[in-house]
Amino acid sequence: MTRRQVTTGLVVLAAVAAAVLLIRVLGPKGGGEEEIATDVGVHVGKIVRATLHRYVTAYGTVEPEPPGGGRPAGGAQVSAPVGGILTEIACTEGRPVERGALLFRLDTRLAEVAVAKAEKELAAAEQTYERQKKLLAADGTSQKSFQEAELGLATARSELATARTELALLEIRAPLAGTVVRIAARIGQAVEPNAVLAEVIALDRLVVTAQVPSRDAAQLKAGQPVVWGDGTGSAGEVLVVGRDVDPKTDTVLVRASLPRDSGLRPGTFLTVRIVAEERRGVLAVPEESVVPGPEGGPVLMMVEGDKAVPRPVKTSLKDAGLVEVAGEGLAEGQVVVTTDAYNITGETKIHLLDGKQAP
Known part of the structure; x- marks a missing residue:
């Protein structure tokens, strides 16, 4: 080996040694050292007791109330x-x-002339009848003449009634x-x-006639409340649930009353929600508090001290931004993570975004 080859080998070894030293100095920490702890800012809410509803949505048209139950049409x-x-x-x-x-x-002119003529004829017939009546009492006339006068009076009265009816028909x-x-x-x-x-x-006697999918119609019955819009106004109620299914649309006719003060107008296309179920006093949380867990089932991000801890729950009715929850250890007043629950995976340290300490 020449001196030049030896020198080149020493230079290469020195470079490798320097690289290894640099990696040890600047490289990642060893596995024995702790990672920086996560601290997530969150918004929170509470578990509440609420009355929740399940609705069947229907689309229909506002119409006058049809006749029924001894009432005329609206x-x-x-x-x-x-x-x-x-x-x-x-x-x-x-x-x-x-x-x-x-x-x-x-135009009543001809009818008025006919009434005036009939009135005169009736007056003449009454005079003839009275005269024949007196003569008959004094044996001054025949029974036949009296009967003819009596018939003439009845005919005149009938003709006047007809003339007045024809005049009245011209006034609608x-x-x-x-x-x-x-x-x-x-x-x-x-x-x-x-x-x-x-x-x-009659704008105070309106109904909404809607078509409901047959699969939903089985849940409906007369008397169930009906709301529309934001649901804050007076509620109507289901009047009729049809028995026949339209084979073309697979829907059933449902008719519901509207409050007298609804302010709606005939012909208005209306989306209504029929209260098919009501559950009172159930535990509920904001919908965003419940997120999919690691195994796909729903979990509720509970606040425990300064941590968010996922708890498996069962969910049911959803209404007005709340969802019914059930699970072991749940109680009214417990604090949960709301809008930030999707940002948390597993047990995580948290702080409130308004600067307060987590409960």
Whole structure:
């Protein structure tokens, strides 16, 4: 081996030794040293007792109450019973009317002439009858003449009643107390018999008619509360749960009442929630407090001292941001991690984000 080769080998060994020394000085700590402890900032809440509900959601349309139970329908189309020229509109869209109030009037001139003529004929028939009655008492007339006078009187009375009825038919009145929601006629229009002139609806007698999936309809029955919107207003109730399933949509008709003060209008598309179950006084926590555990089941992040400890639980109803929980050792008032529960895996040291110490 030459001197040059020996020198090169020594240089390589020196470089390797330096590298090993550098790794020992700057490299990771040995396994015997402790890792830096985790400390997670969290928000907390408490286990509470609450009343929770399970809802069946349905989509339907607001309609007038149908007839039933001895009550008339809550709405009606106002039609002309006879034909004629419309001469007066006595109602206004959006305004309330009483039952029997005049809504429309057709041309009454010919009918009024017929009534006046019938009244005169009745007066003449009454005079003839009274005269024949007196003569018959004095044997001054025949029984046949008296009977003819009697028949003439009855005929005159009938003809006057008919004339007055025909005149009354030209005055079209409200069939129920309610609000005029639509007028479909104008003055001077030639109206055909049975033509729809307006629609009157009792806005305090509305229902929602909805279609519910058949699998959910089995949970429903008359009398169950019905809410809509944010659920803070007055509740209605289920009136009818249909027995037939629509084979095309696999749904069942459900009709529910609406409160008198609902403020809704016919034709409104409405999402309603039917209270299918109510559970009172159950233990509940914010939904975000329950997260999937290592084995996939739900766990509740309990606050114990300065640590968050996962506890297996069973969950049930969810309502208004709360979820019903059950598990060993759970009690009202215990503190749980809320919005930050997903950031915690296993038992973890915590502190409150508002700067306070964890309970």
